[in-house]
Amino acid sequence: xxxxxxxxxxxxxxxxxxxxxxxxxxxxxxxxxxxxxxxxxxxxxxxxxxxxxxxxxxxxxxxxxxxxxxxxxxxxxxxxxxxxxxxxxxxxxxxxxxxxxxxxxxxxxxxxxxxxxxxxxxxxxxxxxxxxxxxxxxxxxxxxxxxxxxxxxxxxxxxxxxxxxxxxxxxxxxxxxxxxxxxxxxxxxxxxxxxxxxxxxxxxxxxxxxxxxxxxxxxxxxxxxxxxxxxxxxxxxxxxxxxxxxxxxxxxxxxxxxxxxxxxxxxxxxxxxxxxxxxxxxxxxxxxxxxxxxxxxxxxxxxxxxxxxxxxxxxxxxxxxxxxxxxxxxxxxxxxxxxxxxxxxxxx
Amino acid sequence: xxxxxxxxxxxxxxxxxxxxxxxxxxxxxxxxxxxxxxxxxxxxxxxxxxxxxxxxxxxxxxxxxxxxxxxxxxxxxxxxxxxxxxxxxxxxxxxxxxxxxxxxxxxxxxxxxxxxxxxxxxxxxxxxxxxx
Numbered sequence: 001x002x003x004x005x006x007x008x009x010x011x012x013x014x015x016x017x018x019x020x021x022x023x024x025x026x027x028x029x030x031x032x033x034x035x036x037x038x039x040x041x042x043x044x045x046x047x048x049x050x051x052x053x054x055x056x057x058x059x060x061x062x063x064x065x066x067x068x069x070x071x072x073x074x075x076x077x078x079x080x081x082x083x084x085x086x087x088x089x090x091x092x093x094x095x096x097x098x099x100x101x102x103x104x105x106x107x108x109x110x111x112x113x114x115x116x117x118x119x120x121x122x123x124x125x126x127x128x129x130x131x132x133x134x135x136x137x138x139x140x141x142x143x144x145x146x147x148x149x150x151x152x153x154x155x156x157x158x159x160x161x162x163x164x165x166x167x168x169x170x171x172x173x174x175x176x177x178x179x180x181x182x183x184x185x186x187x188x189x190x191x192x193x194x195x196x197x198x199x200x201x202x203x204x205x206x207x208x209x210x211x212x213x214x215x216x217x218x219x220x221x222x223x224x225x226x227x228x229x230x231x232x233x234x235x236x237x238x239x240x241x242x243x244x245x246x247x248x249x250x251x252x253x254x255x256x257x258x259x260x261x262x263x264x265x266x267x268x269x270x271x272x273x274x275x276x277x278x279x280x281x282x283x284x285x286x287x288x289x290x291x292x293x294x295x296x297x298x299x300x301x302x303x304x305x306x307x308x309x310x311x312x313x314x315x316x317x318x319x320x321x322x323x324x325x326x327x328x329x330x331x332x333x334x335x336x337x338x339x340x341x342x343x344x345x346x347x348x
Numbered sequence: 349x350x351x352x353x354x355x356x357x358x359x360x361x362x363x364x365x366x367x368x369x370x371x372x373x374x375x376x377x378x379x380x381x382x383x384x385x386x387x388x389x390x391x392x393x394x395x396x397x398x399x400x401x402x403x404x405x406x407x408x409x410x411x412x413x414x415x416x417x418x419x420x421x422x423x424x425x426x427x428x429x430x431x432x433x434x435x436x437x438x439x440x441x442x443x444x445x446x447x448x449x450x451x452x453x454x455x456x457x458x459x460x461x462x463x464x465x466x467x468x469x470x471x472x473x474x475x476x477x478x479x480x
Contacts, residue, residue, distance in 0.1 A: 166413070225412025257393075257442045258430035264416075265409040269443070 004082040005328060006335035006342065009185075009238045009281050009308025010075050010123075012116055013047070014040075014090045014108070015066035019115070023107035028100065040091035040104065044156075044187045045313070049203075054314040064312045068119035075311040076122050078319055079328070083335075083342055085151060085308075086116055086125040087238060093156050093189045098132035102140070105130035109144055117149045124342065126154035126183050134167060138174045145178040151341040152181040152236060157213035158188035164217075164224030176230040179340045181279075184217055186210040186239035214240045215248045218278060222252070225265040227277045234338055236279045239310055241286040246298035249274055275300065279338055281308030282331065283315050285323045292325035306338070307331035349479055357456060357474040360384075363421060367399045370480045375452060377476065378403070378435055380421055385435040386478045387424075388450040392440070396428030398449060404432075406441070453479040 014020060017038055021029050031037070045052040053064035057074050065071040076084050088108055095101040105128045112125045127144045129137045144150045153175055155163070163184070175182055186207075193199040195209045214237050227233060249271040256263070256270050266273070282305050287295045296302055307328055309320040322328050336342055354368040360379045367389060368375050374389040376399040389399050401424040405417040423441060424433045432441035438451030459473040 229412055257432075257440075260432060260442050261404070261407040263412075264407045265412045265414075 003329045003332055004336065004342075005079060006083045006085070006307065006332040006339075007075060007081050007309050007311075008085045008236065008306045008335055009283065009310050010071060010084045010086050011045075011064070011310070011312060012068075012071060012086045012088050012112065013053075013064040013066040013312075014088070014111070015063070019066075020104070020107045020111055023110040023114070024103055028103040028107075031100075040094065042089065042091040042094055042187065043190075044206075045089060051203075051207075051314050053312040054316075057312045068116045068123065071116075071311070072120045072122065075309060075320075076120070079321070082122060084123055085339075086112060086123055087154050087183065087185055088112060088126070088128055089185065089187060090128070092128050092130060093159070093187070095130075095132065098130065098136065101130035101132040102136040105136075105140055106143075109140065109150070113147060113149070117147075124149050124151045124339075126150070126152045127180070129153050129155055129171070131155060131159060131168070131171070134170050137171045141171070141174040141178060141180065145174075145180060148341050150180070151339045152183045154183045154185060156187035156189055157184055157210055157217060157240070158190075158192065158194060160189060160191045162216060162220030162224075164220030164222070164226050166224065169226070169229065172226055172230050172233055176233045179232075181234040181236050181338060183236040183238055184214065184240070186214075188213065210239070211241045211244050215244065218248070218274060219252055219270075221277075222266070222270045222273050223256075223263050225263065227273050228265045228267075234277055234279065236281070236306065236338070238281045238308055239283065239313075240280055241284060242280050242282060242299075242305065243286045243295055245274070245278075245280065245304075246295075275304065279304055279306050279334065281306045281310070282322055282326060283308050283310040283320070289324050292323060296325070302326060302330055303334060305331055306335050351455070351477040351479050353459075353462065353475045354386075354478050355476045356459075357476060360476070363403070365399060368478065370452075370478055373480070374399075375478060375480075376401075377454070377478070378424070380435070382456070384454040384456065384476050385422075386452040386454050387433070387435065387438045388452075390449065391426040391428065391431065391433075392447045392449055393426065393429060393431050396426040398424060398426060398433070400427040401425050401433075402427070403435075406434075455479075 092104045108128045127150045194206050253269045253271045352370045366377045376389040378385045403421045404423050405420040406423050408416050422435050439448035455477050459475045
């Protein structure tokens with residue numbers, strides 16, 4: 001039997017506010033129209049930026065794929081991908097009004113269910129969380145977790161506070177209880193500059209700084225004891241890069257030995273905790289091909305790695321595939337082991 | 349293995365320490381109540397002088413946000429990078445299976461019961477012996 005192929009990182013574009021309107025309640029639907037809110041696009045992936053979509057995947061309107069059939073044709077059909085997980089990066093996380101964030105998160109999740117999951121059984125989705133409100137985020141998980149086609153929750157790499165903070169723990173408790181990994185995708189709510197030095201001038205700086213955000217989130221989740229308190233919680237880093245992980249964990253573990261007493265709830269090395277709780281997608285990959293074996297040696301094998309193509313972002317020319325030295329079937333098996341919901345019976 | 353007299357009990361107060369040399373090896377000797385702990389005076393990390401370390405309690409936790417202390421004075425922090433070692437075993441607190449400082453057995457004896465020639469004691473003294 002052929003092993004199911006799983007792509008953990010696909011991006012459905014919201015075609016415009018008109019698509020979301022039917023899923024907003026009467027108040028917010030009117031607010032969108034009366035205030036003239038046209039879009040919630042983030043500067044992280046402005047639709048017109050070359051990186052936001054490979055040129056040959058843009059539609060006649062020049063925009064990234066915004067319907068299930070088009071994305072399936074680009075992302076699922078060519079390699080015979082069996083499961084593609086949709087991570088919608090629409091800017092719900094940018095909003096400051098928490099009531100508005102809750103309304104838009106609910107609407108986006110319902111739009112994903114109606115316009116994507118219902119149209120192609122190969123798609124799964126991440127629950128977009130309105131983390132502006134912990135209480136509402138838990139409620140949204142409870143509301144959406146009943147639908148097994150939602151397989152994880154989605155948040156940006158950079159938020160208002162580090163994700164290990166205890167005020168957020170009710171959200172992680174709900175994730176654990178429902179078997180939903182926490183997916184952290186490159187991006188920022190821009191509450192803080194994307195570098196700890198201040199605002200960078202250029203896009204390349206912002207993009208390269210994302211790995212620092214991921215590192216700080218991993219350190220926060222581990223040091224605050226999130227994985228001690230929620231031992232079944234898993235974290236998936238999407239579009240994070242990979243090669244920084246072993247060096248960062250080495251550094252974190254080294255310092256932990258000297259200040260263990262500060263966080264005595266850790267009864268083992270942060271590197272061991274990361275091995276059990278953290279997974280990473282391999283696009284973009286950040287080592288030269290000839291050094292992939294060395295990286296795998298540092299990582300202790302490929303068991304932490306997942307295939308995520310990041311389609312339609314312009315990361316590949318030609319057919320998107322894992323870098324040489326990594327096996328699509330093995331990475332897919334890692335995803336199946338991670339996402340218990342992928343094995344669950346799908347009932348629409 | 350032989351037992352070596354390294355100190356008079358009275359010269360090391362409770363909580364005190366003394367660097368001794370046995371067969372050319374520097375050994376860090378620590379007193380805790382009526383007990384004495386002896387470990388090699390060399391941190392297994394990068395060779396820091398453990399005799400200069402800070403003695404602290406063992407901090408443990410049953411869940412994040414809770415701090416429980418026990419065994420006051422029985423944990424030694426290396427003066428260089430603060431790695432912790434259990435004075436009773438010499439083992440690292442963070443990774444006892446992988447590394448530790450070598451520990452030597454100690455005992456306290458009456459000097460009059462020993463034939464001590466190389467260490468100045470009077471027959472009334474109680475002395476600390478290190479086995480090496």
